[in-house]
Amino acid sequence: MKFRVGLIGCGNIFSVHAESLVNTPGVELASVCDINLSRASKAAKKYKCHFYTDYNRMFKEEKLDSVHILTPHYLHPPMTIRALKNKINVLTEKPISIDPKDAEKMIKAAKDNKVRLGVIFQNRYNPGSQLVKKNLLNGKLGKVKAVKLFVTYHKPDSYYKTSNWKGRLDKEGGGVLIDQAIHFIDVLRWLIDDKVDYVEANTSRRMHKLIEVEDLAEGVIKFKKGAYICFYLMNFYSFDADPEIEIDCENGRAKIIKDSARISFYNGKELKAGPKPREYIDYGENRKDYWGVCHWIQIKEFYKALRENREPEVNGEEALKTQRIVWNIYKAARERRRVRS
Ligand SMILES: NC(=O)c1ccc[n+]([C@@H]2O[C@H](COP(=O)([O-])OP(=O)(O)OC[C@H]3O[C@@H](n4cnc5c(N)ncnc54)[C@H](O)[C@@H]3O)[C@@H](O)[C@H]2O)c1
Incomplete structure (x- = not known):
């Protein structure tokens, strides 16, 4: 049996999901939806599928097994919950939601309707992240003591001017932290695999003039067993520098x-991992280098989970753990105090 899949949102990230689906056996891209008619029809023409401008109509007419939600952040909860209530499995792009209560409702809706909810955090599947995880799980690296996370990206005014939702607090839910750096917070939380004790942080809008959200965040995430992440995240640098992550x-x-990692053990041994081009697909137009190569791997894992009737590795609960760190960073900055989990 082939899973019939719909995609909602034919913007920047669309072709990454569409190409992943086309390259996944047992899956059929049945339909696409975008309120922008020309985007929807262009996408449908390219992928030879049906198109809609109303996702409720798509749910009614297409008999979908699953839907991927590739829309602005504030739309993830209503679209997800509507799909789940129609017994359609959902894979939504990050972040799960911009409000904690909505994330809980999404998780409950999946349970109540006996369908699955997955959330994209593709960087866990990078060969570099996998190498580090393996060497933490097998004990060779020992416990994590501390992590340095420096993200210095470049978001020009045009990035915000050409979007009707980026940079708006009610639609994006925050800035560099919730949109860009959330990937690294997720990978590091998954690697450290411990409960958070507290966060302390500052956020500010240091350079951007057109936005309501932060373009800088710095602070500490302290875990119960002692590890901590010190982070500095901003998106007004002069180019998209490779994030620096040292564990x-x-x-x-x-x-x-990026997608690679190098481990230097104190006994002199070194290990390296990086993507092998033949193991990845071409994601087509609009792809940004720093999105990495691993959407396809996570998307294949999601469909394997559906076929095996089990939870996907990154399900709603798993995404919510990362999301709570993000929200607590905002809370710590807003209330100028240490926020305990
Ligand atoms: N995982 C990653 O590396 C990664 C990279 C880029 C974007 N993203 C995520 O993907 C999502 C989309 O981001 P983007 O950059 O593609 O945004 P975008 O603005 O380029 O595209 C969003 C699309 O959604 C459509 N849309 C808006 N309202 C709609 C509605 N009611 N019904 C149907 N379509 C509607 C818009 O017309 C637009 O085409 C966000 O959650 C973003 O954070 C993830």
Whole structure:
């Protein structure tokens, strides 16, 4: 049986999902939806599928098994909940929601309707992240002591001027933290695999003039067993520099650079991992280098989970754990105090 899939939102990230689906056996891209008619019809023509401008109509007419939600952040909860109530499995782009209560409603709707909810955090599937995870799980790296996370991206005014939702608090839910750096917070939380004790943070709008959200966030995330992440995140640098992620462990240090990683053990041994071009697909137009190569891997894992009738690895609960760190960073900055989990 082939899963019939619909995609909602034919913007920047659309072709990454569409190409992933086309390259996944047992899956059929049945329909696309966008309120922008020309985007929807162009996408449908390219992928030889049906198109809609109203997602409720698509749910009614298409008999979909699953839908991917690729729309502005504030639309993830209503679209997800409507799909789940129609017994359609959902894979939504990050972040799960911009409000904690909505994320809980989404998770409940999946349970109540006996369908699955997955959330895209593709960077966990990078060969570099996987190498570090393996060496933490097998004990070779020992415990994580501390992490340095520096993200210095470039979002020009045009990035915000050409969007009707980016930079708006009610629609994006925040800035560099919830939109761009959330990927690294997720990978690091998954690697450290411990409960958060507290966060302390500052956020500000340092350079951008056109937006309501932060363009800088810095602080500390402290975990219960002692590890901590010190982070500095901003998106007004002069170019998209590779994020610097250094994980200092008992037996060595790991550096994650884009999709790759290098581990230097204190006994002199070194391990490296990076993408092998033949193992990945071409995501087509509009793709940004720093989105990485692993959407396809996570999307295949989601459909494997559906076929095996189990939860996807990154389900709603898993995404919510990362999301709570993000919200607590905003709360700590707003209330100028340490926020305990
Ligand atoms: N995982 C990643 O690396 C990654 C990268 C880029 C974007 N994203 C995420 O993907 C999502 C979309 O981002 P984007 O940059 O593609 O946004 P975008 O603005 O380029 O595209 C969003 C699309 O949704 C459509 N849309 C808006 N309201 C709609 C509605 N009611 N019904 C149907 N369509 C509607 C818009 O017309 C637009 O075409 C966001 O959650 C973003 O954070 C993730």
